[in-house]
Amino acid sequence: MSMPPAPQPPHQTPLSLWGAPPPAPQEKSRVGLMAAIIGGVSLLIVVLLATLVLVGKELEDSYPRAESSLTVPRTLLDGRFTLTKDDSSTLGRTLQRSWRHSWDAEAVHGVVTVYHPSSGERGELVLTGMYGRFKSTDEVRSRVLADNGSKNTRVKVLVPPEDDMPPGSRSHISCEALTRTWADGSTLTYPVCAWADGNTWARVADMTFLTSMDVDLKTAARTTLRIRSEVVKPIR
The missing domain is CATH 1.20.5 (Single alpha-helices involved in coiled-coils or other helix-helix interfaces)
Structure with a gap:
C-alpha cells in the first residue's frame, strides 16, 4: 500500500x-x-x-592704503608753538579704543598733544587726531567736530561748522567757533578746525588769547592747513 x-x-x-x-x-x-x-x-x-x-x-x-601717519613735532608754525604735553600714550589710546570698531576706520592710532605759544602768550593749541585707514572722510570730519561739546556742558557752539578749501588744499577743512565757560565765570571764544583724509584726521583747537580776540574761521582754516603739512608725514 x-x-x-x-x-x-x-x-x-x-x-x-x-x-x-x-x-x-x-x-x-x-x-x-x-x-x-x-x-x-x-x-x-x-x-x-x-x-x-x-x-x-x-x-x-x-580702505585706502596706509601711506602717511600723524607725527608729533617739537614745534609748530615755524616755531610759534612749542610742544608741552604729549598724551598720545594715554588719552590717545583711549581715543583709538573708541574708534576701534568703527565701520569707516581701521588700524587706528590716537594722537593727543598740547602746544603753548613760544612767545609766552596766554592759552594753548590742542591737536587731537588719529592715523590709520579711513573711508567716508566727509563723515569722519563731521563726526570729529560733533564730538567737541558732546561731553562738556561748558562748551557751546557759537558758529556751526563751515567747509573751506584753502589754496593748496586737496580736501576740505571744516571750522567752527566754540565758547567755553570756566567755573569762575570766565569765557573764551576760539576756533576749532578739522581735516580728514584716507590716512589721517585731526582736530585743532586754537585757544590762545590773541586768536580769541578775533575769531576768523577762514584764517583758522589756512592755519590748520599749515599745521597739517607739518604733522602729516609719509610712512617710510
Whole structure:
C-alpha cells in the first residue's frame, strides 16, 4: 500500500510583499539620507565661508592704503608753538579704543598733544587726531567736530561748522567757533578746525588769547592747513 505524498509547505511569500521592507534595504536608505543631509550641510558651510572671505576681502580693499601717519613735532608754525604735553600714550589710546570698531576706520592710532605759544602768550593749541585707514572722510570730519561739546556742558557752539578749501588744499577743512565757560565765570571764544583724509584726521583747537580776540574761521582754516603739512608725514 503506497503512502500518500507528503504535504508541501505553503509557498513562502517574501516579507516585503506584506508591506514591510526588508531590514537591509531600510538601513541603507537611512544611511543614504543621513549622508545626503551631512553633504548638504557641509556644502552650505563651505559656501558660507567662501562668501565671508570674499566680503572680508571686499571690505579690506575698500580702505585706502596706509601711506602717511600723524607725527608729533617739537614745534609748530615755524616755531610759534612749542610742544608741552604729549598724551598720545594715554588719552590717545583711549581715543583709538573708541574708534576701534568703527565701520569707516581701521588700524587706528590716537594722537593727543598740547602746544603753548613760544612767545609766552596766554592759552594753548590742542591737536587731537588719529592715523590709520579711513573711508567716508566727509563723515569722519563731521563726526570729529560733533564730538567737541558732546561731553562738556561748558562748551557751546557759537558758529556751526563751515567747509573751506584753502589754496593748496586737496580736501576740505571744516571750522567752527566754540565758547567755553570756566567755573569762575570766565569765557573764551576760539576756533576749532578739522581735516580728514584716507590716512589721517585731526582736530585743532586754537585757544590762545590773541586768536580769541578775533575769531576768523577762514584764517583758522589756512592755519590748520599749515599745521597739517607739518604733522602729516609719509610712512617710510
